[in-house]
Amino acid sequence: MKKLDQTQTPLFDALMEYVNNNTIPFHVPGHKKGVGMAKKFLDFVGKNVLSMDVTVFQQVDSLHKPTGPIKYAQELAAQAFGADATFFSIHGTSGAIQAMILSVMGENEKIIVPRNIHKSVTSGIILSGAIPVYMQPEIDKNIGVALNVTPETVERTLREHPDAKAVLIINPTYYGVSTDMAKIAEIVHEYGAILMVDEAHGPHLKFNEKLPISAMEAGADICAQSTHKIIGSMTQSSMLHVKGDRIDINRVKQVMSLLQTTSPSYILLASLDVARMQMATEGRELLDKTIELAEYARREINNIKGLYCFGEEIVGRDGAYDFDPTKVTITAKGLGISGHQLEKILAERYYIQPELSDMYNVLCVFSIGDTKEKVDYLLRALREISDELYDENIEIAKPIDIPEIPEQVVSPRYAFGCSTVSLPLRESIGQISAEFLMAYPPGIPVLCPGERITLEIIEYVNKMKEANLSIQGTEDPEVNYIKIVNDRQVLNVIA
Incomplete structure (x- = not known):
């Protein structure tokens, strides 16, 4: 396939043509370019975004049978992300993951998965009727989070279950920890299995060499990405990328059509088109700045008493082959509080909302939308909290060991x-x-x-x-x- 012009945004342009022509809508949705929208919503959102909230017709193409701008937008995305085919998902990465599993797995077929899978993976397993075989990821008890599975664990599990049809890997984890994807791809394919990847937290990996390798580059057969995480599409918009050697692309197309609404949001679809263009043309520079900001925050946090923010030092441990620095995990146990308590203080006192919290940690996701001014405000808040709570005699709670994986009796x-x-x-x-x-x-x-x-x-x-x-x-x-x-x-x- 010839190299495509990544500066183009065919779907967004088609919508802009519709808007600029002042087309009169006798189609759904009923608000008709915002005219029928409730005033308080309209006053806040404005007419621009509502004017491109359209339905399926030839000019803007059909998600279920694309022949025009959506087809071209997906082809541009496939080339940008290193896939043979890409499908836009407007029901999030959860829907894309379910489609990924349903495209490959059938009733009573085995799929090998890490135990720390997202619930959408289990949903896909339930919908397909597949039988899960679980792998236990490595766990860092110091920070109380799961790392990743090792290639050795993958190979041992395949050796014990040579009839497994597929292996699913998380790349990277929510906390930014990656495994050796290239080695795992090699192992999985040696056993004749298909490699699926939940890359919800890695849509940016392809666009900067300072980041872990992306699933498609490493040799995965199919992977789902949350384009709205880290890079610039809107919430609920994601992509499913496919390599065609071991995957039936037409089957994937059918399953995506089966699962997705027949009234897709063209606002979400257009945001995917533009986000791909931005990454393909400016991604390296934008992510350089994001990584620099995250590393700056990490250094400063590690100078605050009672706080710890892990980084590259974790690389080399079992289950931590590589690390995505845009994930900033702030460990608060040195202040004698839980991650939940730290999140509550940040949110209620400083109006700072982290991504998540757990027993020990608060996770802040850094992206191309962050600025030094906002990071400095976060750091100032953390210093004030430390000044208030730090006591060198604080007793730190010990982690609770996770039980063994129980017996699976029925599917x-x-x-x-x-x-x-x-x-x-x-x-x-x-x-x-x-x-x-x-x-x-x-x-x-x-x-x-x-x-x-x-x-x-x-x-x-x-x-x-x-x-x-x-x-x-x-x-x-x-x-x-x-x-x-x-x-x-x-x-x-x-x-």
Whole structure:
């Protein structure tokens, strides 16, 4: 394929032509270029963005059967990101990940995944009927977060499950830790399996050599990216990239069409088009500035008493082959407070909102939209908090060890869809869970649908509750009850 002109933005241009021609809309949406929009919303948003909120017609193309500007915009993206084909997703990376899994996996086929997968991966597994085989990522107990899986872990798991159809890897993790993607790609393909990558937090990797290698460059077959993270598209807009050697691109196209709305937001689609252009033409320079700002923040934070911000020193440990410096993880345990407490102080006192917090840490995601002025304000806030709270005699809480991965009795799909009953946690030991139990930190599910509930898991959950940490996954928001499989046929077989 010839080299395309990455300065072009075909979809955005088509929308601008529609707007500039003062086209009269007798089509949905009903607000008709903002004229029918509620005044307080219109006054804030303005008419510009609403004037390009259109529906499917020839001039702006169809996401489900692109032949014009959307088709060309996706071709430009594929070339920019190093793929054979790229699909725009307006239902986020969660939807793109589900499509990725459904495009490859079928009923009862094995997929090898890290235990710290995003819930969208498990959703894809449930929808496809695939059988997960879990790998435990390495964990850094000092900062209380999961790192990544090693190539050795991947190879050992494939050796134990040579019939696995695919392996899914996270690159990088939420906290910016990457594994040796090129080595893993080589191992996975040697076993005849397909390599999928959840690259939600790495849409920028391709555009600066100071960053870890991107999935497509490393040899992945298919990967989903959150284009709205780090680089400049709008929330809920993402991309799915495919290499055609081992993946049926037409199958991916069908699955994406199956899952996505027939009324896509052209505002989101246009933001993907323009974000790709910006990265392809200015990405290196913009990311140089982002990395420089993040490293400046990291150095300054490490000079504040009671705080720690890990960086390149983590590289070389098991599960940490490389590191994305745009992820700034502030460890607060030296101040005698949790990450949740630090987030609360930053948000309520300083109106600074981090990306997330956990037992020890607050994560700040740096991007092309950050400025030194805003970073200096964050640093000033952190210094004030340290001056107020730091005490060299503070006793630091010890991390709680994660239970072993429990026995998988039935598939996640079966457990999710079968008859269930809700039991108090303390009475559920030995039963088969129909729900998740996920604890933060480090964001690894301790229990997935279809797995046996153990005393160790219940004790772990109770310890996490006592530490006022976040436990999620059950229908019961207080996590006092859990749904279990109540299918007599299954229970009689496994009794």
